[in-house]
Amino acid sequence: MNVLQLISSGGMYGAEAVILNLSHVLEREGDRSVIASFANASQQMHERAQAEGLTSVLVPCSGQVSVPTVHAIRELVSKYGIDVVHAHGYKADVYCWAALRGGQVPMVSTCHTWYDNDLAVRVYGAVDRWVLRQFARVVAVSAEVEQRLLTSGVRADRVRRIRNGIDPAVFSDVANGRAGAHRTSLRVGLVGRLSREKGVDVFIEAAAEVLQTLPDIEFVVVGEGPDRPQLEEQIRKLRIESRLRLLGHQEAMLPVYAGLDLMVSASRQEGLPVALLEGTASGLPLVATTAGEIPTLVVPGETGLLVTPGDAHALAAAMLRLLSSETERLAFGRNARARIVQEFSADRMSADYREVYQQAARSERRA
Incomplete structure (x- = not known):
């Protein structure tokens, strides 16, 4: 089967990592995955895919409405003999629908989430959910996204929930080296976009509380986003x-x-972040909120600890517990990696997507 992965977002975040993992497994299993990135937003994704030996092309796109983009998608479908187009992101969904509606090539979309933080995003989300009613299959990464799809009118028999997956082997050396590491100071990290839904402000507040008891702990946040100035001011205060x-x-x-030594997610809203999968595959214990699908990843008291979103005091208490016990941290980290290998591999994710592609193709033929 030949699949066109159409992606419109910029940068290298969770969705992009999912597409790369998925494409590698599909290629290994004998299918073909062609990655098509929008030229005005996804240059980095294109370069990364090429560097990893995947077939990757740039789709011309400029401004809010681009007729050449529609034509380019149709040309790619013809050139590569595409059987299914898999769109990622609201912009990719809309252009996919504009290019292929009424045709014979089935459309599949993965919906990672809609945060609806401002009016523009709410409008985009509403348009996206209307367009998705025309897709053969729509994949949700969380129960919340699935429910929003159903509420917006996407037929239940077309919606499928699939958890994100990664290649655990990539992180084996990091995980194996953890037990032998003897650190003089401990480091806690959060990986995520600097925006309200990720709860970085709550993490900062909780870190300040932890430092009152353990003043030598180091905290880091990896990621960029619109809330950086406010977060820098919070840290200074x-x-x-x-x-x-x-x-x-x-x-x-x-x-x-x-x-x-410890990974934290303080999210208020979430799907299933790839960063958490990567961190736990690296043998890190996890302190996280119960947002989205995170509870499917964490087994409390075995692989990590869960707290209520927005509760900085509870987040601090959970961090203090694991920072105070090296034995528990290492045991949780080993258990967390084992769970990733068993339940959250890219192979499992790709098998689920392959089934969705086949269902989409069959439904299009029946239509």
């Missing part, structure tokens, strides 16, 4: 600049995971 740093975007994540 709490007078913890020497113990908590905003590192910005990091291209190489393996050294980041290797340098951490």
Whole structure:
């Protein structure tokens, strides 16, 4: 089967990592995955895919409405003999629908989430959910996204929930080296976009509380986003600049995971972040909120600890518990990696997607 992966977002975040993992497994299993990135937003994704030996092309796109983009998608479908087009992101969904509606090539979309933080995003989300009613299959990464799809009118028999997956082997060396590492100071990390839904402000507040008991702990945040100025001001007001740093975007994540002793997610809203899968695959214990699908990843008291979103005091208490016990941290980290290998592999995710592609193709033929 030949699949066109159409992606419109910029940067290298969770969705992009999912597409790369999925494409590698599909290729290994004998299918073909062609990655098509919008030229005005996804240049980095295109370059990364090429560097990893995947077939990757740039789709011309400029402004809010681009007729050449529609034509380019149709040409790619013809050139590569595409059987299914898999769109990722609201912009990709809309252009996919504009290019292929009424045709014979089935459309599949993965919906990672809609945060609806402002009017523009709410409008985009509403348009996206209307367009998705025309798709053969729509994949949701969480129960919340699935429910929003159903509420917006997407037929239940077309919706499928699939958990994100990664290749655990990539993180084996980091995980194996953790037990032998003897650190003089401990480091706690959060990886995520600097925006309200990720709860970085709650993490900062909790870090300040932890430092009152364990003043030598180091905290880092990896990621960029619109809330950076407010978060920097919060750090200054709490007078913890020497113990908590905003590192910005990091291209190489393996050294980041290797340098951490504990990983934290303070999200208010969430799907299933790829960063959490990567961190736990690296042998890190996890303190996280119960947002989205995170509870499917964490087994409380075995692989990590869960707290209520927005509760900085509970987040601090959970961090203090694991920071105070090396034995528990290492045991949780080993258990967390084992769970990733068993339940959250890219192979499992790709098998689920292959089934969705086949269902989409069959439904299009029947239509």
